[in-house]
Amino acid sequence: MKKKIALLMSCCMAAASLAGCGGSSASATTAAAQAPATTQASTAAPSKEASGGSGDVKLTMSWWGNQVRNERTQAALDLYSEQNKGVTIEGQFSEWSDYWNKLATSAAGQSLPDLVQMDYMYIDQYVKNNLLVDLKPYIEKGDLDVSNISENTMASGTVDGGVYAICAGINSPAMMYNKTLLDKNGITIKDYMTIDDFEAVCRQVYEKTGYKTSIVYGTAQTYLDYFMRAYDVVLFGDKKMGGTAEDYIPFFQMYETGLKEGWLIDPGVFAEISIGSVEQDPLVNGSSPETMSWCAFANSNQLTAVQNAAPEGVTIGMTTWPSPDPKKSGYLKSSQFFSVGAHTKNPDEAVKVLNYLVNSSDANNILLGERGVPASSKIAQELSPKMDAINQEIIRYINEVVTPNSSPINPPQPDGASEVFNLLNQVQEQLCYGTFDSKAAAEEFYNSANKIMSQK
Amino acid sequence: MKEKKRESFRHFMNRESTAGFVFSLPFSIGFLMFMVVPMGLSLYYSFCDYNILAPPVFVGMKNYIKMFTDDPVFLKTIGVTFYFAFVSVPMRLVFALIVALILFRTTKATAFYRAAYYLPSIIGGSVAVAILWKRIFATDGVINQLLRIIGIKTSFPWLGNVNTAIWTLIILAVWQFGSSMLIFLSSLKQIPVTLYEAARVDGANRFSQFFKITLPLLTPTIFFNLVMQTINGFLAFTQCFIITQGKPLNSTLFYTVYMYQQSFEFYNTGYGAALAWVMLGIIGLITLILFATKKFWVYTEGV
Numbered sequence: 233m234k235k236k237i238a239l240l241m242s243c244c245m246a247a248a249s250l251a252g253c254g255g256s257s258a259s260a261t262t263a264a265a266q267a268p269a270t271t272q273a274s275t276a277a278p279s280k281e282a283s284g285g286s287g288d289v290k291l292t293m294s295w296w297g298n299q300v301r302n303e304r305t306q307a308a309l310d311l312y313s314e315q316n317k318g319v320t321i322e323g324q325f326s327e328w329s330d331y332w333n334k335l336a337t338s339a340a341g342q343s344l345p346d347l348v349q350m351d352y353m354y355i356d357q358y359v360k361n362n363l364l365v366d367l368k369p370y371i372e373k374g375d376l377d378v379s380n381i382s383e384n385t386m387a388s389g390t391v392d393g394g395v396y397a398i399c400a401g402i403n404s405p406a407m408m409y410n411k412t413l414l415d416k417n418g419i420t421i422k423d424y425m426t427i428d429d430f431e432a433v434c435r436q437v438y439e440k441t442g443y444k445t446s447i448v449y450g451t452a453q454t455y456l457d458y459f460m461r462a463y464d465v466v467l468f469g470d471k472k473m474g475g476t477a478e479d480y481i482p483f484f485q486m487y488e489t490g491l492k493e494g495w496l497i498d499p500g501v502f503a504e505i506s507i508g509s510v511e512q513d514p515l516v517n518g519s520s521p522e523t524m525s526w527c528a529f530a531n532s533n534q535l536t537a538v539q540n541a542a543p544e545g546v547t548i549g550m551t552t553w554p555s556p557d558p559k560k561s562g563y564l565k566s567s568q569f570f571s572v573g574a575h576t577k578n579p580d581e582a583v584k585v586l587n588y589l590v591n592s593s594d595a596n597n598i599l600l601g602e603r604g605v606p607a608s609s610k611i612a613q614e615l616s617p618k619m620d621a622i623n624q625e626i627i628r629y630i631n632e633v634v635t636p637n638s639s640p641i642n643p644p645q646p647d648g649a650s651e652v653f654n655l656l657n658q659v660q661e662q663l664c665y666g667t668f669d670s671k672a673a674a675e676e677f678y679n680s681a682n683k684i685m686s687q688k
Numbered sequence: 689m690k691e692k693k694r695e696s697f698r699h700f701m702n703r704e705s706t707a708g709f710v711f712s713l714p715f716s717i718g719f720l721m722f723m724v725v726p727m728g729l730s731l732y733y734s735f736c737d738y739n740i741l742a743p744p745v746f747v748g749m750k751n752y753i754k755m756f757t758d759d760p761v762f763l764k765t766i767g768v769t770f771y772f773a774f775v776s777v778p779m780r781l782v783f784a785l786i787v788a789l790i791l792f793r794t795t796k797a798t799a800f801y802r803a804a805y806y807l808p809s810i811i812g813g814s815v816a817v818a819i820l821w822k823r824i825f826a827t828d829g830v831i832n833q834l835l836r837i838i839g840i841k842t843s844f845p846w847l848g849n850v851n852t853a854i855w856t857l858i859i860l861a862v863w864q865f866g867s868s869m870l871i872f873l874s875s876l877k878q879i880p881v882t883l884y885e886a887a888r889v890d891g892a893n894r895f896s897q898f899f900k901i902t903l904p905l906l907t908p909t910i911f912f913n914l915v916m917q918t919i920n921g922f923l924a925f926t927q928c929f930i931i932t933q934g935k936p937l938n939s940t941l942f943y944t945v946y947m948y949q950q951s952f953e954f955y956n957t958g959y960g961a962a963l964a965w966v967m968l969g970i971i972g973l974i975t976l977i978l979f980a981t982k983k984f985w986v987y988t989e990g991v
Contacts, residue, residue, distance in 0.1 A: 329953075332952075333952045336740040336741055336952075336955065337740065339740065339741050340740050340741070357739075357741060357955075358741065360742075361741040361742045363741060498845065498848065499848060499936065500827065500845025500847070500848020500849060500936070501827065501845065501848065502848070502935070503845060503847035503848035503853065503932065503935050503936055504822060504823075504825075504826040504827065504829075504845070504847050504848070518828075519828040520828075520843075522843070523827055523828070523843070647739070647955075650953060650954050650955065651954040651956070654949070654953070654954065658937075658938070661935070661936060661937055662937060665850070665936060665937060667937070
């Protein structure tokens with residue numbers, strides 16, 4: 233009897249452990265199953281070993297994003313499977329912050345997805361650790377067509393002469409503002425505002441309406457980068473910060489001025505929202521002018537989301553971020569990239585999918601520029617008549633406002649950047665709570681950041 | 689030959705110890721895979737420069753030295769965590785004891801009330817409640833609305849103020865007094881009624897009954913709760929991570945959240961691992977101190 237129980241138990245154990253192994257990928261596919269991917273859910277578990285000689289190829293692709301992106305991307309991937317029998321692609325998606333934890337862990341486990349959505353901030357780190365496939369040979373072979381992508385755009389995915397990432401959509405920093413409110417009060421916004429222009433508007437808005445101004449809070453890194461470009465200062469040098477401590481004073485000065493004159497939004501407001509969430513931004517979320525802002529620092533491809541989040545009857549306008557010299561600061565950037573993970577067993581097939589996502593009209597008819605204006609000028613042109621007014625406006629902004637006055641983006645941020653950015657946001661916090669004046673803030677930021685970088 | 693082999697297999701399966709091993713396998717495998725191995729790895733990583741993406745590089749005590757000589761945030765989080773644990777735990781225990789005393793008398797509704805008061809400790813640690821808490825203390829949240837009703841017109845940013853933000857977390861922690869309360873309730877029931885009867889005969893009022901009988905006999909339970917809750921207090925994570933993220937000015941940055949930031953946001957995973965081991969040391973030390981004080985105030989004679 234005992235023996236039987238023991239046998240039974242070990243059988244159960246074996247079954248349970250098998251189920252356990254399947255668990256993780258099963259849950260990933262259940263998440264993906266809202267798209268019509270259910271058919272593969274049962275077979276997807278042993279994803280990588282199955283490629284074999286039968287010609288069956290299974291790939292995984294991971295990205296971060298919103299619900300719209302998840303559905304459209306999975307649909308585009310399914311269409312690829314339909315057109316290429318024997319290839320199935322499993323989509324794995326998560327929120328921005330979880331995404332990078334997950335990706336780093338799978339990198340450590342030598343199991344990066346075949347196709348990876350990359351961000352400019354992380355490219356350098358991933359390339360330096362040999363985690364992405366150099367796509368140059370595939371471009372030379374003709375498997376990957378980049379002939380319709382501009383040189384500037386390609387440059388942003390290039391590290392040390394190798395091409396590691398292809399732009400998935402172009403966007404540019406853009407300031408969103410409450411057009412309805414400003415129109416009502418006779419305040420007009422022109423593109424390419426300088427800091428003086430901007431502060432004048434802030435004062436005016438505060439006097440006339442009581443609405444305050446939120447200057448990027450808690451996510452100041454991109455704006456600092458943009459701001460410093462006006463002085464020809466690149467944030468990061470080799471194991472040190474660019475420029476001198478004095479160079480950073482004007483940036484913090486802006487907050488100090490706002491604080492003194494009363495138009496800067498109370499930093500307490502940001503303790504209550506998740507920073508970075510479009511829906512909770514003080515531009516669209518809040519109960520009184522005192523806790524709301526007339527503007528928000530965002531990116532052009534977020535216009536749809538901001539407009540959707542805005543209260544009924546409020547039109548959102550879009551202009552360039554203010555800067556001491558906006559024409560020098562401006563740049564086009566890839567909102568995100570597609571890369572091929574170094575652990576892929578089928579680099580050829582992965583590159584083919586990448587090519588499909590970038591160059592195929594079929595794919596882009598599904599994706600509809602959700603990631604930004606398509607990198608391929610041919611696709612962008614094809615797509616433009618199919619887009620709604622908001623997306624037309626985004627294309628207009630990119631082509632007519634930013635492109636004529638832009639220069640190549642700064643090099644990718646090095647290791648240690650995320651710590652420096654955290655420092656920046658803490659210094660900014662202390663400035664807004666009145667612990668620092670702008671001079672002390674600049675010095676504290678510059679010195680501590682240099683220390684962080686020197687240890688990398 | 690074959691026969692003999694089968695015999696020995698059968699013999700093996702019939703042995704008492706085999707069954708024991710098989711039955712303990714689920715635990716043993718889990719314990720090895722999810723406790724021992726990760727702990728060993730994290731101890732190793734704590735002596736390494738490790739950023740997850742690249743293989744770890746052994747650097748000796750560097751992480752530990754940096755922690756104690758060159759990291760003001762580390763000291764700040766230690767301060768915040770101690771403050772949180774040493775304020776919230778005693779408050780929670782006092783609260784739990786008071787409610788337990790009230791619910792001790794059995795009436796028809798007692799069961800309902802016990803369940804109702806226990807509820808917060810089940811749901812209180814969840815993400816949903818953390819988000820709810822954030823809304824309650826918002827400038828336009830329930831607290832400020834209530835204040836407005838009683839005539840105090842305010843839009844005080846409870847979460848945005850350096851002095852009040854930590855208290856929102858402390859109140860949330862105190863609110864989860866349910867499990868301590870249940871333990872108090874059960875040990876209240878074990879105090880013999882005869883002691884109270886004797887005390888009443890001798891003319892003791894309820895007040896001295898509580899301090900002379902109830903409290904001394906509860907000290908072992910108080911001690912148990914104190915140790916468990918203190919450890920939990922030091923390990924608190926969700927509330928801070930969801931509600932305040934350490935804001936404002938790191939005034940609510942819990943040690944565990946800082947550990948998470950270092951490990952997964954700044955990719956200083958080796959340093960994060962070192963932080964974890966220091967926390968283990970701190971908790972061990974505090975538990976030890978608590979145990980050392982035991983003989984001065986915990987009543988241990990058999991009842």
